[in-house]
Amino acid sequence: MTKCPVLVTGGAGYIGSHAVLALRDAGWQVAVIDNLSTGTRYVVPDDVPFHEGNVADRELVDRIFAEQGIGAIMHFAGSIVVPESVEQPLEYYRNNTLSSHALLTAAVAAGVKHFVFSSTAAVYGEPERVPVQEGDPKLPINPYGASKLMTERMLEDSSFAYPLNYAALRYFNVSGADPEGRSGQVGKGSTHLIKVAVEAAVGKRDHIDVYGTDYPTPDGSCVRDYIHVSDLTAAHVKALERLIEKPEQNLILNLGYGRGLSVLEVLDALDRKLDKPIRREMKGRRAGDPPMLISSNRALTETLDWSARYADIDVILGHALEWERKLLARNWQ
Numbered sequence: 455m456t457k458c459p460v461l462v463t464g465g466a467g468y469i470g471s472h473a474v475l476a477l478r479d480a481g482w483q484v485a486v487i488d489n490l491s492t493g494t495r496y497v498v499p500d501d502v503p504f505h506e507g508n509v510a511d512r513e514l515v516d517r518i519f520a521e522q523g524i525g526a527i528m529h530f531a532g533s534i535v536v537p538e539s540v541e542q543p544l545e546y547y548r549n550n551t552l553s554s555h556a557l558l559t560a561a562v563a564a565g566v567k568h569f570v571f572s573s574t575a576a577v578y579g580e581p582e583r584v585p586v587q588e589g590d591p592k593l594p595i596n597p598y599g600a601s602k603l604m605t606e607r608m609l610e611d612s613s614f615a616y617p618l619n620y621a622a623l624r625y626f627n628v629s630g631a632d633p634e635g636r637s638g639q640v641g642k643g644s645t646h647l648i649k650v651a652v653e654a655a656v657g658k659r660d661h662i663d664v665y666g667t668d669y670p671t672p673d674g675s676c677v678r679d680y681i682h683v684s685d686l687t688a689a690h691v692k693a694l695e696r697l698i699e700k701p702e703q704n705l706i707l708n709l710g711y712g713r714g715l716s717v718l719e720v721l722d723a724l725d726r727k728l729d730k731p732i733r734r735e736m737k738g739r740r741a742g743d744p745p746m747l748i749s750s751n752r753a754l755t756e757t758l759d760w761s762a763r764y765a766d767i768d769v770i771l772g773h774a775l776e777w778e779r780k781l782l783a784r785n786w787q
């Protein structure tokens with residue numbers, strides 16, 4: 455397999471920055487494009503070519519393709535907050551679906567052969583069964599999930615029409631931070647459970663709200679499949695290798711561990727690491743939360759030479775906590 459230069463869009467964001475690390479650790483040449491709308495420049499290593507701008511800026515993208523000799527794209531750039539997508543659907547279709555259309559159009563015109571796309575478990579909506587399998591119904595219940603599913607469809611149709619193959623990777627709940635402390639999730643109003651919880655653990659918040667304890671789950675709180683960001687990005691590198699090795703094949707894969715943890719189980723595990731437990735406030739249900747989301751990762755483990763390294767929730771929380779303490783010590787967000 456011959457490695458090609460890879461353009462990482464959204465490489466200054468949480469997951470994209472870990473993908474940059476994973477690619478470089480595996481010997482790939484990388485360039486980043488990010489408009490810094492939610493991303494942060496300091497999580498991108500200084501020696502990675504960094505282009506500040508929008509993935510829908512055709513002139514800029516064409517220039518990067520030509521200058522860097524890009525052969526593959528990992529596309530993380532996008533808007534990610536589910537409730538915001540309900541309030542501003544057109545903004546989500548613009549920044550997710552239309553921007554992806556623009557990027558894909560530029561990629562096809564430039565002859566870029568491989569496209570790895572950040573999709574989401576939100577494409578399944580409220581699944582009828584868990585663990586969810588890739589072939590199960592895709593019935594997103596919010597514009598965020600719909601905007602991602604539309605991009606999956608564009609990729610599918612494009613892979614038939616043009617000399618390009620793709621991987622649509624459907625993430626479950628991404629969490630944790632780089633084990634070496636080189637990147638992690640940066641603030642700017644995160645709503646993710648583990649990020650909010652570790653912010654409370656280091657004193658940035660005085661409590662955590664628990665959204666719903668009356669769900670039809672074993673302890674009444676919602677169940678999710680939390681996957682460590684470094685395991686997730688390692689799967690991206692494996693997926694890209696596969697796209698290059700088998701150019702006639704596409705990949706559609708859930709990225710999760712296939713196991714669920716409840717909100718209360720996660721908070722209990724974090725409390726065990728702390729001198730003082732985090733104060734919890736029991737609140738009503740948050741709109742749009744499915745009770746239980748767990749991946750089937752059979753396709754992932756059968757298709758790619760990938761196995762989980764950091765699945766233990768104590769490890770995930772430990773890395774998230776270390777990163778949060780680092781942010782605090784450096785007076786970063």
Ligand SMILES: NC(=O)c1ccc[n+]([C@@H]2O[C@H](COP(=O)([O-])OP(=O)(O)OC[C@H]3O[C@@H](n4cnc5c(N)ncnc54)[C@H](O)[C@@H]3O)[C@@H](O)[C@H]2O)c1
Nearest residue numbers: 464466467468469489490491492493508509531532572628
């Ligand atoms: N975090 C999760 O749990 C999760 C779950 C499922 C899917 N995803 C997907 O993973 C991807 C990355 O998510 P994240 O958690 O790292 O979010 P993030 O907000 O940290 O990263 C997104 C990055 O994209 C940049 N960006 C946004 N729009 C852009 C544009 N038009 N042009 C250039 N740059 C742009 C932002 O500045 C940011 O750096 C997203 O596509 C998201 O939908 C995330």
Ligand SMILES: O=c1ccn([C@@H]2O[C@H](COP(=O)(O)OP(=O)(O)O[C@H]3O[C@H](CO)[C@@H](O)[C@H](O)[C@H]3O)[C@@H](O)[C@H]2O)c(=O)[nH]1
Nearest residue numbers: 574575576625626627645646647650663664665676740743
């Ligand atoms: O302060 C908080 C934050 C979250 N939760 C609960 O914790 C669970 C997980 O919530 P969160 O971390 O916000 O993730 P999800 O809403 O499950 O969504 C994430 O995971 C999805 C895939 O499973 C992706 O599609 C989304 O992009 C990503 O944000 C949910 O039950 C929330 O109600 C709380 O109780 N208190």
